[in-house]
Amino acid sequence: MPRFVFLWTDFVLWLVVLGVIVYATRIRSNRHRLATWRHVARDAPAMAAAVVLGVFIVVALLDSVHFRPRLPAAPGAPADAPVAYATRTVSILDTLLVHAVEAREKTYSVPLAWWSFQREAQVVGGVEVRDFPRLAFGGAHLADPEREWVPDLVRRSATGLAAGCAAGLLIAAGLAALRGRRHGGFAASARAMARGETELPWRPMLATLIVMAMLIGWIAALWPWYHPFGTDRTGNDVLYQALKSIRTAVVIGSLATIATLPLAIALGLLAGYFRGWVDDIIQYFYTVLSSIPPILLVAAFVLLVNVYIDQNVDSFETGVERAEFRLFLLTLILGVTGWATLCRLLRAETMKITELDYVQAAHAFGVSDWRIMQRHVLPNVMHLVLIVAVLDFSALVLYEAVLSYVGVGVDPNSSSFGSMINLARSEMSRDPAVWWNLATAFTFMLALVLSANLVADAVREAFDPRARAFRPRRFRLKEAA
Amino acid sequence: MLAYIARRCVYAVLILVGVNLLTFTLFFAVNSPDNIARLNIGSKRVTQDAIEKWKAEHGYDKPLWFNARAEGARKITQTIFYDRSLRLFTLDFGSSDSGRDIRHEVGTRIQASLALAGPMLLLTVFVSIAFSLLLVFFRASYLDFWGTVLCVVMMSISSLFYIIMAQWLFGKTLKLVPLSGFVPGLDLVKFLALPLVVGIVFQLGSEARLFRAMLLEETNKDYVRTARSKGLSEAAVLFRHVLRNAWLPVLTHLGALLPYAFLGSIVFESFFGIPGLGTYVIEAIGGQDFAIVHTMVFLGSLLYILAYLLTDVAYTFVDPRVRLT
Numbered sequence: 001m002p003r004f005v006f007l008w009t010d011f012v013l014w015l016v017v018l019g020v021i022v023y024a025t026r027i028r029s030n031r032h033r034l035a036t037w038r039h040v041a042r043d044a045p046a047m048a049a050a051v052v053l054g055v056f057i058v059v060a061l062l063d064s065v066h067f068r069p070r071l072p073a074a075p076g077a078p079a080d081a082p083v084a085y086a087t088r089t090v091s092i093l094d095t096l097l098v099h100a101v102e103a104r105e106k107t108y109s110v111p112l113a114w115w116s117f118q119r120e121a122q123v124v125g126g127v128e129v130r131d132f133p134r135l136a137f138g139g140a141h142l143a144d145p146e147r148e149w150v151p152d153l154v155r156r157s158a159t160g161l162a163a164g165c166a167a168g169l170l171i172a173a174g175l176a177a178l179r180g181r182r183h184g185g186f187a188a189s190a191r192a193m194a195r196g197e198t199e200l201p202w203r204p205m206l207a208t209l210i211v212m213a214m215l216i217g218w219i220a221a222l223w224p225w226y227h228p229f230g231t232d233r234t235g236n237d238v239l240y241q242a243l244k245s246i247r248t249a250v251v252i253g254s255l256a257t258i259a260t261l262p263l264a265i266a267l268g269l270l271a272g273y274f275r276g277w278v279d280d281i282i283q284y285f286y287t288v289l290s291s292i293p294p295i296l297l298v299a300a301f302v303l304l305v306n307v308y309i310d311q312n313v314d315s316f317e318t319g320v321e322r323a324e325f326r327l328f329l330l331t332l333i334l335g336v337t338g339w340a341t342l343c344r345l346l347r348a349e350t351m352k353i354t355e356l357d358y359v360q361a362a363h364a365f366g367v368s369d370w371r372i373m374q375r376h377v378l379p380n381v382m383h384l385v386l387i388v389a390v391l392d393f394s395a396l397v398l399y400e401a402v403l404s405y406v407g408v409g410v411d412p413n414s415s416s417f418g419s420m421i422n423l424a425r426s427e428m429s430r431d432p433a434v435w436w437n438l439a440t441a442f443t444f445m446l447a448l449v450l451s452a453n454l455v456a457d458a459v460r461e462a463f464d465p466r467a468r469a470f471r472p473r474r475f476r477l478k479e480a481a
Numbered sequence: 482m483l484a485y486i487a488r489r490c491v492y493a494v495l496i497l498v499g500v501n502l503l504t505f506t507l508f509f510a511v512n513s514p515d516n517i518a519r520l521n522i523g524s525k526r527v528t529q530d531a532i533e534k535w536k537a538e539h540g541y542d543k544p545l546w547f548n549a550r551a552e553g554a555r556k557i558t559q560t561i562f563y564d565r566s567l568r569l570f571t572l573d574f575g576s577s578d579s580g581r582d583i584r585h586e587v588g589t590r591i592q593a594s595l596a597l598a599g600p601m602l603l604l605t606v607f608v609s610i611a612f613s614l615l616l617v618f619f620r621a622s623y624l625d626f627w628g629t630v631l632c633v634v635m636m637s638i639s640s641l642f643y644i645i646m647a648q649w650l651f652g653k654t655l656k657l658v659p660l661s662g663f664v665p666g667l668d669l670v671k672f673l674a675l676p677l678v679v680g681i682v683f684q685l686g687s688e689a690r691l692f693r694a695m696l697l698e699e700t701n702k703d704y705v706r707t708a709r710s711k712g713l714s715e716a717a718v719l720f721r722h723v724l725r726n727a728w729l730p731v732l733t734h735l736g737a738l739l740p741y742a743f744l745g746s747i748v749f750e751s752f753f754g755i756p757g758l759g760t761y762v763i764e765a766i767g768g769q770d771f772a773i774v775h776t777m778v779f780l781g782s783l784l785y786i787l788a789y790l791l792t793d794v795a796y797t798f799v800d801p802r803v804r805l806t
Contacts, residue, residue: 288499293781295747299766300507300774307516394637401639402748407767421641425752428649429660442642450637457633 002067003085005321008328009251010064016254017061039462044201046458048208049451055212056448059243060250063093066320089320093247097240099224103137105235111436112226114139114149138227156221164217168210175206230436232423238437241415242444248416249448252331252400253393259335260392261385264342269373269381271343272350279347286340294337295406301333302408323411330403330410334396342388349381383463390456394449401445417445486794493786494570500782501566508771514561517771566775574776577765583776586761593663594757597673598746601680606735608681609688616689617696618719629693635686643683644752651675661754676753695730699723728799736792739785 027033040046068085094101108117115132122133134145142148173190179202180189196203219239222228229238271282289297309326316322353359354377362372397417403409404418412419424438518535568575574583616628652660658675699705700723708718750759758777765773796803 284495284499288496288503291496291782291785292500292504292778293785296762296774296778296781299762300504300778303766303769303771303774304507306769311516398637398639401641405641405748405751406763417639418641421639421645425641425645428645429653433649433653438642438645442638445639446634446637449639450634453633453637 002069005066005068005089005318007066007321007324009255009324009331010066012255012258012328013061013064013251016258036462040455040458041200043458043461044204045454047201048204049454051205051208052212052447052451053455055216056246056451057250059093060247062096063091063244063247064251065092066090066324068318069095087318089318093243097243100237100240103227103237105135105137105227105231107231107233107235108434109135109138109227109231109235111228111230111238112138112153112222113230114142114145114226117434135227138231139225141225153222153226156225157218160218160221161214162217163221164214165210167217168206168213171209171213172206175202229440232437233427238440241420242417242440244415245417245420245441246444246448248327248410248414249397249400249445251327252334252410253396253452255328255331256334256338256396257389257392259332260339260342261335261389263336264339264346265378265381265385267339268343268346269350269377272347273354273369273373273377275351282343282347286343289337290340295402295408297337298333298403299406299408301337302330305329305333319413323414326411327414334399338392342385345384345388346381349384350377353377353380387456387460387463390452390459394452394456397445397449397452417441482794482797486790489790489793493790496786497570497779497782501569501779504775504778505562505566508775569776569779575772577770577772583773587758587776587780590757590761593755594746594750594759596669597676597749597755597757600673601677601746601749602735602738604677605681605684605688606731606738609685610692610731612685612689613692613696614719614724616693617700617723618715620697620700629690632686632690632693635682636690637686638683640683640748641752643679644749647675647679648752661752663755672753672755676749676755680749691734692727692731695734696723696727699727702726729796729803732792732795732799736789739788739792 027037066089068087068089071084071086073081074084106116109115110117114135116135118132119130120133121128121130123129124131134140139145139149139152142152172193176190176193177186179193179198180186183189183192192198193202193206219228223239227237227239229242232238232241267282267285271279305326309322313322316325359372359376362376367375400409400416401418401421404416405422409418410416420437420441424434424441427434427437514536515532518532572584574587577583577586612628616625619625648660651657652675658671662672663669664672696719700719704726705718705723708722709715713721746757747759747762749755750757751763754760758780761773762777764770765777
């Protein structure tokens with residue numbers, strides 16, 4: 001058994017997953033909420049985006065179980081010797097991609113290349129020449145790379161794409177069969193899906209799924225033999241870096257949002273419910289907080305954390321543990337500094353609700369303040385919390401890049417989109433430019449943020465009656481025929 | 482109106498006191514001067530003597546809040562709190578941890594900052610409103626649909642990408658403008674052109690979408706129907722009626738945008754090598770200079786509060802129905 005490493009970020013991330021599952025099961029009994037979520041589910045772009053987002057979240061969760069592998073017993077060691085564990089903390093994703101971790105080149109290389117990016121002096125047939133040496137891993141299986149490289153790439157890409165497409169179609173067929181059990185058999189169900197006549201937008205969702213499966217298939221076919229997105233300055237695989245960055249982005253986006261909630265909900269309800277001096281004090285607090293430019297406030301807290309970590313370096317067993325602790329504190333900082341907006345919204349909404357008849361009636365019956373807030377006010381402001389939370393996710397992912405640039409972001413040792421972009425700044429001014437680092441970070445980040453934005457839009461539209469009015473009529477989805 | 486402004490100013494001072502207490506506690510109480518000294522001296526093993534010497538040199542050798550050994554008013558003035566916090570209210574910023582006069586630095590740098598942030602804010606709002614007007618004029622058409630899609634895509638891209646790509650394309654490849662830098666005088670236009678354009682494009686997505694929503698909300702109101710039923714053309718309704726009424730929410734948003742202009746310009750200034758307040762902050766954070774960061778927090782919130790006050794006063798000019806009492 002490897003030794004599992006407890007990390008706060010992992011713990012809270014899994015707690016969030018658990019919370020979402022509990023919420024999903026409880027929602028089935030609430031017809032009202034179910035109808036609102038159906039509205040989200042009928043939004044075609046949002047559901048296609050949700051498929052993409054789902055893939056990202058799976059990668060992030062795979063990267064969120066950390067352990068230290070057990071080292072093989074030293075030869076000749078007594079049977080009862082204490083078990084030794086590796087000094088590096090790794091995640092499930094690391095073990096799955098162990099090939100990519102170990103396939104380290106010397107320095108930069110172009111995506112899918114078999115030659116190094118930098119000339120090197122080498123001896124060929126007794127004569128010293130300066131040329132691009134071959135990579136240690138990328139395209140190492142080719143006997144004559146000049147001739148075999150292109151056909152090899154084409155062959156492997158085609159296999160990968162075809163396999164991915166087949167896998168995607170298989171999943172689609174499986175879903176059609178599952179759905180067919182209630183909707184008139186497999187054939188009828190598949191026909192309805194292909195024509196886009198289903199109630200839920202299955203056609204765009206499955207199309208997205210198949211495209212994703214093809215991309216994954218393409219990568220799976222090429223990765224063992226090449227670096228599909230090139231390597232960075234120290235020769236690390238860029239695609240691996242990007243996959244690791246997904247977790248950082250998801251952790252920041254979700255945990256920081258959740259960290260704002262306790263303060264925002266508690267203070268917002270208190271201020272709106274009790275008014276008077278309670279309201280004055282709470283308003284004063286959030287005005288003070290929000291009048292400090294956010295980046296400076298975050299920087300101030302992060303400088304403090306740096307001092308703390310500097311003094312307690314010895315209490316972390318591995319580098320990953322220290323980096324994760326910093327990441328966790330960063331999410332807390334973002335939470336503590338970012339609750340003012342939601343608090344203001346909740347305060348105003350609570351004020352409106354406490355004027356309503358049913359709250360007045362509860363007062364008249366002698367229900368306690370605490371119980372009124374809990375039973376009558378809180379459930380009626382939760383839609384605001386949800387809307388702000390989903391909107392904040394993508395904003396925070398983008399914010400992380402800026403924070404890393406300023407130097408108050410995640411630990412320099414852990415990979416994040418922000419640090420990838422920062423490196424890319426000097427790489428783009430090289431000649432010829434090293435563009436693949438930036439391009440990879442750009443692609444992954446755009447996919448993540450765009451899909452999060454699309455889902456957030458649908459959620460806002462479903463839960464905020466005001467937003468619904470703006471949607472042009474012609475883009476409403478056809479109801480099921 | 483004067484009474485209103487006076488009251489707001491008193492509240493502003495209260496807020497600033499809060500900001501001051503908060504940041505002072507963060508920087509100098511939680512994080513004792515010993516720690517700051519250790520961080521600045523830098524080496525692993527620091528003797529207590531070295532720390533004391535550094536503290537004496539940089540004025541951190543006094544008590545934090547209250548000096549029991551001094552006499553009279555000096556009990557208060559001979560403290561770090563007085564040196565670092567209360568003096569800020571008289572705009573006396575003291576010297577940084579590396580010994581430079583902060584006030585002089587701020588005075589010269591704020592001009593460069595304003596040269597970038599001012600035009601950027603105004604042009605962004607202008608371009609975004611123009612774009613959103615276009616979308617609203619052709620609402621529920623393909624132009625509107627794809628325009629909105631474009632907005633969502635544009636707001637999903639990090640500002641750093643825009644900057645890096647623009648510098649690479651216009652600065653390095655096409656050589657239209659200098660990559661970065663800052664000179665006084667007319668040549669400044671050449672240096673500011675790229676950051677301005679990038680700043681506008683980067684914010685266009687989210688801003689135009691927001692303004693579109695605001696304008697569309699106005700077009701659903703009764704007076705718009707009345708104007709149409711009078712037989713006014715759609716253009717006249719939009720430009721003469723809707724736009725004028727939408728100014729109020731636009732203005733509110735502008736006030737909320739000001740502090741982010743401060744944040745945005747931090748990144749833009751440092752990328753384009755403009756020696757403004759933003760680069761100053763980044764250097765201070767990099768060098769862990771607490772005195773500068775503390776001052777900049779104070780200055781930032783002061784600007785923010787002023788901006789909010791100006792927005793509220795501007796309401797009365799935009800909408801005569803608004804009375805500030």
